[in-house]
Amino acid sequence: xxxxxxxxxxxxxxxxxxxxxxxxxxxxxxxxxxxxxxxxxxxxxxxxxxxxxxxxxxxxxxxxxxxxxxxxxxxxxxxxxxxxxxxxxxxxxxxxxxxxxxxxxxxxxxxxxxxxxxxxxxxxxxxxxxxxxxxxxxxxxxxxxxxxxxxxxxxxxxxxxxxxxxxxxxxxxxxxxxxxxxxxxxxxxxxxxxxxxxxxxxxxxxxxxxxxxxxxxxxxxxxxxxxxxxxxxxxxxxxxxxxxxxxxxxxxxxxxxxxxxxxxxxxxxxxxxxxxxxxxxxxxxxxxxxxxxxxxxxxxxxxxxxxxxxxxxxxxxxxxxxxxxxxxxxxxxxxxxxxxxxxxxxxxxxxxxxxxxxxxxxxxxxxxxxxxxxxxxxxxxxxxxxxxxxxxxxxxxxxxx
Amino acid sequence: xxxxxxxxxxxxxxxxxxxxxxxxxxxxxxxxxxxxxxxxxxxxxxxxxxxxxxxxxxxxxxxxxxxxxxxxxxxxxxxxxxxxxxxxxxxxxxxxxxxxxxxxxxxxxxxxxxxxxxxxxxxxxxxxxxxxxxxxxxxxxxxxxxxxxxxxxxxxxxxxxxxxxxxxxxxxxxxxxxxxxxxxxxxxxxxxxxxxxxxxxxxxxxxxxxxxxxxxxxxxxxxxxxxxxxxxxxxxxxxxxxxxxxxxxxxxxxxxxxxxxxxxxxxxxxxxxxxxxxxxxxxxxxxxxxxxxxxxxxxxxxxxxxxxxxxxxxxxxxxxxxxxxxxxxxxxxxxxxxxxxxxxxxxxxxxxxxxxxxxxxxxxxxxxxxxxxxxxxxxxxxxxxxxxxxxxxxxxxxxxx
Numbered sequence: 185x186x187x188x189x190x191x192x193x194x195x196x197x198x199x200x201x202x203x204x205x206x207x208x209x210x211x212x213x214x215x216x217x218x219x220x221x222x223x224x225x226x227x228x229x230x231x232x233x234x235x236x237x238x239x240x241x242x243x244x245x246x247x248x249x250x251x252x253x254x255x256x257x258x259x260x261x262x263x264x265x266x267x268x269x270x271x272x273x274x275x276x277x278x279x280x281x282x283x284x285x286x287x288x289x290x291x292x293x294x295x296x297x298x299x300x301x302x303x304x305x306x307x308x309x310x311x312x313x314x315x316x317x318x319x320x321x322x323x324x325x326x327x328x329x330x331x332x333x334x335x336x337x338x339x340x341x342x343x344x345x346x347x348x349x350x351x352x353x354x355x356x357x358x359x360x361x362x363x364x365x366x367x368x369x370x371x372x373x374x375x376x377x378x379x380x381x382x383x384x385x386x387x388x389x390x391x392x393x394x395x396x397x398x399x400x401x402x403x404x405x406x407x408x409x410x411x412x413x414x415x416x417x418x419x420x421x422x423x424x425x426x427x428x429x430x431x432x433x434x435x436x437x438x439x440x441x442x443x444x445x446x447x448x449x450x451x452x453x454x455x456x457x458x459x460x461x462x463x464x465x466x467x468x469x470x471x472x473x474x475x476x477x478x479x480x481x482x483x484x485x486x487x488x489x490x491x492x493x494x495x496x497x498x499x500x501x502x503x504x505x506x507x508x509x510x511x512x513x514x515x516x517x518x519x520x521x522x523x524x525x526x527x528x529x530x531x532x533x534x535x536x537x538x539x540x541x542x543x544x545x546x547x548x549x550x551x552x553x554x555x556x557x558x559x560x561x562x563x564x565x566x567x568x569x570x571x572x573x574x575x576x577x578x579x580x581x582x583x584x585x
Numbered sequence: 586x587x588x589x590x591x592x593x594x595x596x597x598x599x600x601x602x603x604x605x606x607x608x609x610x611x612x613x614x615x616x617x618x619x620x621x622x623x624x625x626x627x628x629x630x631x632x633x634x635x636x637x638x639x640x641x642x643x644x645x646x647x648x649x650x651x652x653x654x655x656x657x658x659x660x661x662x663x664x665x666x667x668x669x670x671x672x673x674x675x676x677x678x679x680x681x682x683x684x685x686x687x688x689x690x691x692x693x694x695x696x697x698x699x700x701x702x703x704x705x706x707x708x709x710x711x712x713x714x715x716x717x718x719x720x721x722x723x724x725x726x727x728x729x730x731x732x733x734x735x736x737x738x739x740x741x742x743x744x745x746x747x748x749x750x751x752x753x754x755x756x757x758x759x760x761x762x763x764x765x766x767x768x769x770x771x772x773x774x775x776x777x778x779x780x781x782x783x784x785x786x787x788x789x790x791x792x793x794x795x796x797x798x799x800x801x802x803x804x805x806x807x808x809x810x811x812x813x814x815x816x817x818x819x820x821x822x823x824x825x826x827x828x829x830x831x832x833x834x835x836x837x838x839x840x841x842x843x844x845x846x847x848x849x850x851x852x853x854x855x856x857x858x859x860x861x862x863x864x865x866x867x868x869x870x871x872x873x874x875x876x877x878x879x880x881x882x883x884x885x886x887x888x889x890x891x892x893x894x895x896x897x898x899x900x901x902x903x904x905x906x907x908x909x910x911x912x913x914x915x916x917x918x919x920x921x922x923x924x925x926x927x928x929x930x931x932x933x934x935x936x937x938x939x940x941x942x943x944x945x946x947x948x949x950x951x952x953x954x955x956x957x958x959x960x961x962x963x964x965x966x967x968x969x970x971x972x973x974x975x976x977x978x979x980x981x982x983x984x985x986x
Contacts, residue, residue, distance in 0.1 A: 185820060185846040188754060188788055190698050193850050223645035231648065232640040235865075239633040244624035247632065247833035282683050282837075286859040293719070297591050298699075314857045318694070353589060387589055419586060432648035434864035436683075445586040449594045456715045458687040462863045463835035464636075 192298075192320050214575035216496075216544040216562040219363065219518055224568075225488055226432055227472075227481045234471035238464065246467035252455045253447075254280025254439070255463065258470040262439045265473070269395060270405035271423065272412060273441040279450055282461045284393055284426035284438035288312050288356070290457065291389055291422055291440070292319040294449035301345065301352035305333040307550030307559070309363045309391070312356050323552040324352065330512050332369035333357060335376035342384050354387040359407055361394040361517025364550045364561035368515060374407045375414065382416040387446075392425045393438075396482050398516035399490030408441060419443045427469055429518070430482055435465045488565075489518070495569035496520060496562065499576035508583060511562075520562040521547075524583075528558045536585060542578040593699075593721050615976035617897075617945040617963040620764065620919055625969075626889055627833055628873075628882045635872035639865065647868035653856045654848075655681025655840070656864065659871040663840045666874070670796060671806035672824065673813060674842040680851050683862045685794055685827035685839035689713050689757070691858065692790055692823055692841070693720040695850035702746065702753035706734040708951035708960070710764045710792065713757050724953040725753065731913050733770035734758060736777035743785050755788040760808055762795040762918025765951045765962035769916060775808045776815065783817040788847075793826045794839075797883050799917035800891030809842060820844045828870055830919070831883055836866045889966075890919065896970035897921060897963065900977035909984060912963075921963040922948075925984075929959045937986060943979040 238246045245255075253259065259275040266273040281287045288311070296302065298320035304313070306325035316323055324345070327337045338355070345352060357377070359369040369377070381388045390407045411417035426438035442450055454460070472478065493514050500509060500522075511522040524530060530546040537543060547559025564572060639647045646656075654660065660676040667674040682688045689712070697703065699721035705714070707726035717724055725746070728738045739756070746753060758778070760770040770778070782789045791808045812818035827839035843851055855861070873879065894915050901910060901923075912923040925931060931947040938944060948960025965973060 185844070187786070188696055189846070189850060190694065190696055190701075192698070193695055193853070218650075220650055223649055226645060226648045228640065228644045228648070232637075232644070235636050235640070236633075239629065239636070243629045243633070244627060245835075247627045247629070247835040248624055249619075249621055249829075249834045282859040282863070285857070289858050293591065294594055295589055295591055297593070300591075311857065311860075318854065318857045385588070428650075432865075433650045434646075434648040436859065436861070436863040436866075443586070445590070449590060452594070453719065456686070456712065456719045457690050457858065458683040458837060459712075460837070462683070462837040462866045464833075464866055464869065465837075465863045468865065 192318055212541060213538065214542045214571055214578065215566060216542065216564070216575060218566060219563060220566045221429055221433060222488060222565055222567075225485055227477060230472060230475060230477040230481065231432060231468065234475060235468045237471040238467045246463050248463065250460050250463040250466070252451050252460045254278065254461060255466045255470060258466050261470060261473045266423070266425065266441055269403070270409035271441065272409065273423070277441050277447060279440045279442060279447065279454060280461050280466060281424070281438040281440060281454070282458060283428060283433070283436040284391065284424050285311055286457070287424035287438050287440045288315045288389070288391065290450045290453050291446070292316060292321070293453050294446060295353055295387060296321050301350060303338070303341065303352050303355040303386070304552065305357060305362065307364055307547060308356065309358060310549055312391070313552055316356070325551065325553055328365065328367060330367055331373060332359065332362060332365070332367040333373070333377065335373055335380060338377060339380050342380065342386070351384070352386055354389055355381065356389045356391065358391045358394070360392060360404060361397065361514070363394070363517070364519055364545070364547070365521045366512055366514045366517055366519050368404060371404050371410065374404070374410050378407060378411055378414050378417040378421065381420050382414060386420065388421050390421060390423045392423060393429050394517040396430050397486060397489055397518065399486045399493070401515040419445070422446055430478065430485070431469065431472060435469055437461060437465055437469045489516070492564045492569060492572060493520065495572045496564040496576065499573045502573070503576050503580035504583065518563050518565045520564055522560050522562055524558045524560070526556070526558050530558060530560045533582065536582040537579055540578040540582040542575045542582070544579070593719055613942055614939065615943045615972055615979065616967060617943065617965070617976060619967060620964060621967045622830055622834065623889060623966055623968070626886055628878060631873060631876060631878040631882065632833060632869065635876060636869045638872040639868045647864050649864065651861050651864040651867070653852050653861045655679065655862060656867045656871060659867050662871060662874045667824070667826065667842055670804070671810035672842065673810065674824070678842050678848060680841045680843060680848065680855060681862050681867060682825070682839040682841060682855070683859060684829060684834070684837040685792065685825050686712055687858070688825035688839055688841045689716045689790070689792065691851045691854050692847070693717060693722070694854045695847060696754055696788060697722050702751060704739070704742065704753050704756040704787070705953065706758060706763065708765055708948060709757065710759060711950055713792070714953055717757070726952065726954055729766065729768060731768055732774060733760065733763060733766070733768040734774070734778065736774050736781060739778060740781050743781065743787070752785070753787055755790055756782065757790045757792065759792045759795070761793060761805060762798065762915070764795070764918070765920055765946070765948070766922045767913050767915045767918055767920050769805060772805050772811065775805070775811050779808060779812055779815050779818040779822065782821050783815060787821065789822050791822060791824045793824060794830050795918040797831050798887060798890055798919065800887045800894070802916040820846070823847055831879065831886065832870065832873060836870055838862060838866055838870045890917070893965045893970060893973060894921065896973045897965040897977065900974045903974070904977050904981035905984065919964050919966045921965055923961050923963055925959045925961070927957070927959050931959060931961045934983065937983040938980055941979040941983040943976045943983070945980070
């Protein structure tokens with residue numbers, strides 16, 4: 185049946201993390217691999233009430249077809265949530281998505297033709313790479329450091345492309361607590377990235393799933409908020425976020441804030457893709473947001489994640505000799521980006537780690553093009569401090585074996 | 586920003602029905618336009634219990650990320666539901682989708698390269714056309730009649746394409762109670778279509794959202810069931826269905842049964858598209874299917890739709906002089922496909938109808954390529970018999986004006 189398969193499917197690989205987890209399938213495996221929120225932190229009681237409230241009064245709108253851009257009251261609530269982060273989003277600019285993964289996909293489909301260039305920080309979010317490969321885009325990496333993507337590098341790459349007659353269409357960036365690197369782009373860099381985008385007519389897709397998960401340091405205004413001060417930047421900034429990390433991934437509710445020219449195209453694409461996000465999930469999310477429980481719940485998540493990040497760092501120091509592994513101290517988010525000595529192959533090591541009963545994600549899959557082999561991503565959020573310590577002990581035994 | 590928009594977006598139009606409904610926006614408008622299930626028939630009590638049951642015991646799996654192909658127990662329940670219709674589906678062949686619209690989109694993305702040919706019955710489902718246009722496919726129509734797509738015509742079209750060195754990749758077909766025509770393909774035609782597909786290496790995408798809504802006549806085995814008897818046909822038959830018409834559209838839960846070569850590609854595409862369908866909605870659907878309420882609920886829908894179809898036909902006879910409008914007597918589904926005298930422009934008439942307080946969908950948007958102007962689709966399911974009669978009275982006054 186090979187002749188019936190689309191060309192775009194030939195280069196797309198299934199998610200490395202999902203495949204390793206499936207292959208491992210051991211119930212006693214301790215996972216530092218996934219980006220799964222801690223299940224014991226779900227606000228089950230609050231979500232139970234929010235779901236029940238759907239059936240108070242007239243339940244029909246939560247069961248019937250709904251508008252493609254999402255329930256109007258939910259869009260208003262999500263605009264308010266976005267604006268608390270320093271943006272100035274209007275409900276009409278919002279599209280409710282079936283999770284933020286869909287947001288990346290919808291923008292890619294509305295914007296990218298095969299062969300178009302997408303710029304990505306090196307390293308970058310795996311599932312975004314998967315979307316852009318499915319869109320048959322050409323992926324071009326821009327180096328970053330502990331402060332995220334480097335604007336000088338961005339400018340250099342764009343100009344190098346221009347010298348070859350090529351013009352990139354968009355830049356994908358997780359500006360706060362990037363996945364996998366954990367880095368946060370400082371405000372000055374955000375402004376410079378936006379200025380470069382305006383200068384070169386580049387769409388900036390700002391993916392912001394983690395910014396509420398800050399447990400230390402000061403919040404940085406999202407790029408969509410800063411774009412207002414820079415002539416032409418708002419037209420070129422698309423913002424997306426999700427309720428997955430702050431309420432529950434199972435709702436599959438995310439949202440985008442889009443400039444008008446892109447909004448109309450994304451709505452058409454979404455209509456063809458799945459008509460609209462589940463109205464049951466939308467009404468549940470709306471009821472939860474209205475219940476007033478979210479701020480307190482996020483405080484609890486932050487506190488737990490801070491404790492777990494500290495526990496992981498303490499365990500790494502306890503079980504590993506100095507110098508074997510270095511890492512960036514996270515200020516929030518879900519991930520610790522760690523590095524072994526240059527030349528160490530963390531991809532080969534993951535098999536030994538699994539044999540020892542622990543799993544993490546090697547750094548290689550987060551890079552398009554050539555990749556350093558000695559990095560890894562450790563998620564600290566899914567398991568408790570005690571389990572983290574046992575996992576790090578197992579990891580150390582695999583490393584020191 | 587034109588230069589940032591993908592080429593595929595240039596030809597895609599928003600759904601005609603959705604746009605007309607949005608433009609009309611009159612609360613007193615009687616709609617025969619939408620394909621919306623009757624809200625007063627939703628099994629609200631059953632769905633309330635199914636949702637509540639999610640929170641009995643361990644709610645975490647209904648709130649956490651889940652497998653891309655869907656919850657294993659739900660896949661087993663959907664396989665059983667499919668097999669009651671005469672198929673032989675295994676849970677591993679199933680992908681749970683975010684509604685059946687997504688099923689069409691996922692198959693299109695896994696199979697179609699720009700310029701590939703998709704065969705469609707004339708007339709055909711609007712939103713499928715939208716997906717195939719988004720995939721930049723070439724749409725080729727095959728004439729049908731009151732028994733659905735004509736296999737002789739199908740063979741003729743495929744051979745005519747072959748003579749030009751072209752080979753179509755897939756055929757999209759709603760075999761039972763087609764939208765908009767209401768026609769059902771008899772078993773003999775289904776077998777011939779499958780034989781032609783095998784002969785020419787054509788993927789058959791069987792979309793089956795309505796078959797449970799039969800209120801008269803005998804069920805016909807779905808093509809995926811008949812494919813087992815025809816050498817090579819199972820490999821070339823993809824089946825999709827949905828809970829939207831039998832439980833509630835708001836769940837956004839559909840499913841596909843796919844041959845292995847296509848299953849793996851669709852799962853990768855879905856992973857990039859939205860990771861997985863809402864686990865909250867999946868668990869709610871599973872609980873509802875397990876409650877045993879579905880068969881009785883479908884009986885109630887069937888009875889109500891039968892009554893409404895009869896009411897619409899009686900009202901058309903009551904309010905319109907003989908010969909003004911002819912229609913096919915539906916055996917099930919949601920639509921009555923009606924025709925005025927050749928040359929009448931039902932697209933122009935729709936504006937007069939809206940002015941009179943009633944709306945329907947003109948036939949033209951259901952055709953790709955040249956389209957007859959005198960057909961229309963009347964949905965009889967969303968409103969009660971009394972409202973149907975008033976709607977038809979308004980329609981008649983617009984026609985006879």
